[in-house]
Amino acid sequence: MPLNRLLRPFLLCFITFLANAARLRDEMVPLGQEGTPPSFSVSFSSAWQILGPFQAGSREAPWGADPLEFFGGFRSLQCDKEARFRSSLGIDGTVGWSLLEGETVNANAFGSSVSLPVNFENPGLPLQGVYGWAARQYQAWARGQFSIDTEQDLPLIVYSDSILEFWIDGVHYFGGDFYSFRKAPPVIRLGPGAHTVDVRLVYDVRAMGGGDAPFIIAIELASGSLEVASQGIVMADVVDGSLASSLASVTVRNNKAQDLEILSVEPSLNDSTTTVTLKSSVVVAAGQTRPILFDVKLSDTTTPSISVRIKYRQVSPASFPSFLEVSQTLTHRSxxxxxxxxxLHPxxxxxxxxxxxPSKKAVQDSSENEKFPILLAFHGAGVEAENDLVAHALDRTSDIKAWVLFPTGVTTWSGDDWHNWGFADVEVAVNYVPKWIEAVGWxxxxxxxxxxxxAGHSNGGQGAWYALTHRPSKIIAAAPLSGYSSIQNYxxxxxxxxxxPQRSAIRDGALNSYRHELLLENCKGIPILQQHGALDDNVPTYHSRLLSQLLLQANGTSRYYELPDKGHWFDGIMATPQLLDFYNQQIGKIPGDQELQSFSLVVGSPADTGSKGGLRVTQLETPGQYxxxxxxxxxxTAKYRVTTSNVLSLEVDDQRHSSGLSSITLDGQDLNKLDGTVLHQEDKMVLWRNTNGQWKVSQSSLLRWLILALRTRFHPCVRASKSCRHISILSLNIPVKPSKSSRNSKKVGNKQPSSLLRSGRQLGAMDAILRTRGHFTIQYQHSEASGIALQISRNLYQYFYADSAVVEAKTQADHTPGNVITTSIGGDVHANSHPLFPIKLSSSGLSIQEAGGRTREYGGEGGLSAIFLRPLPDERLELVVWGVNRESLAIAARLVPMLTGVGQPDFVVMRRDCLWKGVEGAVAMGFFDHEWNVTKTAVLR
Structure with missing residues (x-):
């Protein structure tokens, strides 16, 4: 063979290597650092055009409710000082354009920012005496420009402090950074010259306090590739020579226009004391921010710091690996x-x-095999748990016989006010304590x-109320301090x-589980101490006074202290003399519901409400109602008489009752006589109410096979036609034993049977999607939907630190352990695992099957869009975000759970007019029942 033919493959490989090496060299020099173009600069215009103020309801903005959308949106309007717009906040019922001087701050070689000191001279002040803080809130619009001085297109990071949405050169960005986290800003590419930015200014008291809103837009130069998006590595402290836990994380942002794959996380070349193991490979989509999980082991725990390097490469076309180095100083504590x-959060x-x-003294004073309770202290909004104000707030209780735990709720705002996502974090933190004991050899x-x-303060005080009303069987005592009663009351x-009113009821029904003032009967038997500063100008004393009154009416046990010369916060607020006495008095007690002979359990959502007195509601007859x-x-009679309302299924633990389940009558039925079944002392049974109002005994395994048998045998005839009446499986009193063939069968029509019945983590309103067990998968089934998928990923990380994989999908992502969010346009939507799911999508519109069997058709005119939950196997969920085109898809995406208090039910169908009408613009909205049928309470017009 000629020599040149032998050498040709090697020459081609060598040439390819040189080309890739040159490209790799360019990629490894981050723009904005060593490779900053010397001519780069960005500057904001000093003059900004302002239009407003307009009315804004608390947490209403995700529904739209922008009056300028009636005219085509602010971006379609040109500044005209003679133009007037109707507004309920205008002095004469109208408002017009004005000019505002932006204050440029932090201008340097890598970027610039502008602050918009908007002040409408308290437009709602005359109304505040009637409507309170609600009258202080407003929305307005601002338009300005920024200029980039450079010679090429560059990747830029856009920060938007206190801003929910904005447009740059006509491109919409929704989600923004309402709490000024600066965790997941969008990455955009812009060239030289002037660029227009339109900003929606939503002044929200809960997010911004009572002063002038600090609206800030910042433009910064990004690196050319992967960069660390937060400071250093998040990892545990070293305590007396042991790493408190091995799990660590670093957050990275992909500034490239191509996806990047994380190949490994390994010790830096000069770090010989650290062993690092990547938990799993991760693909970071273009423009995405993702946390990278890994385990750390230290061979030398005296080392002051660790350093790791992240090995990554471009996915397509594949490239040679690059490295990103990250260091972290270790904290050593006693x-x-x-x-x-x-x-690991769920x-x-x-x-x-x-x-x-527990302190040395507490340990010395303990008896053999004694277990200490957990003293939970919830922080307020905007505060890190590791801040000394939080972590040392209970130092005066140093010798208390308890494990003191300060959870984060994941973020400084506790993700969602210590509710769904945040409360799951609390429970995982509590359950980690035994692992800590093993890790450090306690x-x-x-x-x-x-x-x-x-205990908890401010938003944490509200978190204490949530724990009280949702985990009453675990609470031995509680001290809510300066906490608000509910989102809507704040x-x-x-x-x-x-x-x-029907739409309003559905919106409010989605928030039922967070109305603590309606759940206080759950607190009976639990000692409660309330404390509130009389001069509090953040959370009015009204909240604690109201709850104190309602606790009395609910036969609760509470003491209320109003401190005459104190405001919202002061040093020692968590350990006042009355609190110290309270902690010490209550610490040795058992949960109060152990001894109750009369009590009530009120349930907004069975998914997040635990048991009381051995009883737990597992299904509601009509979701959205208590x-x-x-x-x-x-x-x-020596019996417990139990009566229920709007309860479809109930779990009973007879170990809480001295004489067993035979001592209980349920809505007049003796439990030991149900179907002639004798219930034994060790049983924990689920009871179901059939359509005749009679209770039936069901084991969870029997129920599963019952559903399987009935669905596979009867569903073709149950709904063979629109006139055929639906038969509930719970109305059939058939003793079903699974056949050998059904036991061996794992699927029904290639689908998992567990998705046919709504249960467990699937229950609740749309925020049930946050009960994921694994990272989210956000799949887009149309290339035009990819930008919305990335926006949702950004918002989930911004507001919850939630991780998500953004993928293009042609089929359903059933292989993932976590919940799925699907963004789709037109008819590009895969079938669901539920064969009779009531919402069907097509390229021209959608249809909904009503509770009575009638089918409603909705055409695609008017920018039709929808967002709704669908079942997946193993109590997982899919959230479908759909529109007939990209513009309508963006409308639906606004309602993906992000801010608390928005009130999204299980499904919403809307047209473009919701952008100015808000909830009233929804053409269909409501809840699904236990079989994923649309409930009778739904709005379908």
Whole structure:
């Protein structure tokens, strides 16, 4: 063979290597650092055009409710000082254009920012005496420009402090950074010259306080590739020579226009004391921010810091690996002082809490095999748990016989006010304590994970109310301090755009689980101490006074202290003399519902409400309405008389009752006589109410096979036609034993049977999507939907630190352990695992099957869009975000859960007019029942 033919493959490989090496060299020099173009600069215009103010309801903006959309949106309007627009906040009922001088701050070689000191001279002040804080809120619009001086297109990072949405050169960015986190800004590419920015200014009291809104836009030069998006590595402290937990995380942002794959995380070349293991390979989509999880082991725990390097490469076309180095100073603490522990949140992200084990004195005073309860302290909004103000707030209780735990709720705002996402973090932090004991070799008393003493301040005080009303069987006592009663009570929803009462009821029904003032009956038997500063100008004393009154009416046990000369916060607020006495008095007790002979359990959502007195509601008959269980012990018959309202299924734990389940009558039925079944002492049974109102006994395994048998045998005839009446599986009193063939069958029509019944984590309103067990998968089924998928990913990380994989999908992403969000346009939507799901999509519109069997058709005119939950196997969920075109898809995407208090039910169908009508613009909205049928309470027009 000729020599040149032998050498040709090697020459081609060598040439390819040189080309890739040159490209790699360019990629490894980040723009904005060593490779900053010398001519780069960005400057904002000093003059900004302002139009407003207009009415804005608290947390209403995701629904639209922007009056300028009636005219085609602010971006279609030109500044005209003679033009007037109708506004309920205008002095004469109208408002017009004005000019505002932006204040440029932090201008340097890498970027610039502008602050917009908007001040409408308190437009709602005359109304505040009537409507309170709700009247202070407003929305307005601002338009300005920024100029880039450079010779090429560059990747730029856009920060938007206190801003929910904006347009740059006509491109819409929704989600913004309402709490000024600066965690997941969008990455855009712009060339030289002037660029227009339109900003929607939504002044929200809960997010911004009572002063002038600090609206800020910042433009910064990004690196040319992968960069660290937050400071250093999040990892546990070293306590007395042991790493408190091995799990660590670093957040990266992909500034390239191509996807990047994380290949490994390994010790830096000069770090011989650290072992690092990547938890799993990760693809970071172009423009995406993602956390990278890895395990750390230290061979030398005296080392002051660690350094790791992230190995990554471009996915397509594949490139040679590049490296990004990250260092972190280690914090060394005594085992007896508050220190950071890390653990895995159910959403497969790293979270942390501050843990203070029992003191030496408490250990010495303990008896053999004694277990100490958990003293939980919830922080307020905008505060890190590792901040000394939080972590040392209970130093005066140093010798208390308890494990003191300061959870984060994932973010400084606790993700969602200590509710769904944030409360899951609390429970994981509590359950990590035994692992900590093993990791550090603790020899003192163990932790009693079933006994909690709960305290919290401000938003954390509201979190304490949430724990009280949703985990009453675990709470031995609670101290809510300066906490608000509910989202709607904090800043009333009085000034939302008008809507008919049925729509309002559905919106409010989605928030039922967070109305603590309606759930206080759950607190009976639990000692409560309330404390509030009389001069509080952040959370009015009204909230604590109201809850104190309602607790009395609910036969609760509470003491209320109003401190005459104190405001919202002061040093020592978590450890005043009355609180110290309270902690010490209550610490040795057991949960109060153990001894109750009469009590009630009120349930907004069974998915987030635990048991009381051995009873737990597992299904509601009508979701979106409260269910309740009332229990009274009848001394004459020696039976517990249980009555229910709006309860479809109930779990009963007979170990909480001395004489077993035979001592209970449920809505007049003796439990030991149900179907002739004898219930044994060790049983925990699920009871279902059939359509005749009679209760039936069901084992969870039997129920699953019952559903499977009935669906596979009967569903073709159940709904063979629109006139055929639906038969509920719960109305059939058929003793079904799974056949051998059905036991061996794992699927029904190639679908998992567990998706046919709505249960567990799937229950609740649309924010049930946050109960994921694993990272989110955000799939787009049309190239035009990819930008919306990236926006959703950005918002999930910004507001929850949630991790998500953004993927293009041609088929359903059933292989992922977590929940799925699907963005789609027209008819590009895969079939669902539920064969009879009531919402069907097509390229021209959608149809909804009503509760009575009638089908409603909705054409695609008017920018039709929809967002709704669908079932996946294993209690997982899919959130479908759909539109007939990209513009309508963006409207639906606004309602993906992000801010608390928005009130999204299970499904919403809307047209473009919701952008100015708000909730009233929804053409269909409501809830799904236990079989994923549309409930009778839904709005379908």
């Amino acid at each position: 085992i007896y002082e508050p220190h950071k522990i890390t653990y 959403g497969s992200i790293l979270s942390y809490a501050m843990l203070r084990p 020899q003192g008393p163990a932790a009693d994970l079933q006994r909690w003493l709960v 800043v009333p929803y009085l000034l939302w755009q008008p809507m008919d 269910g309740r269980v009332d229990v009274v012990f009848d001394e004459v």
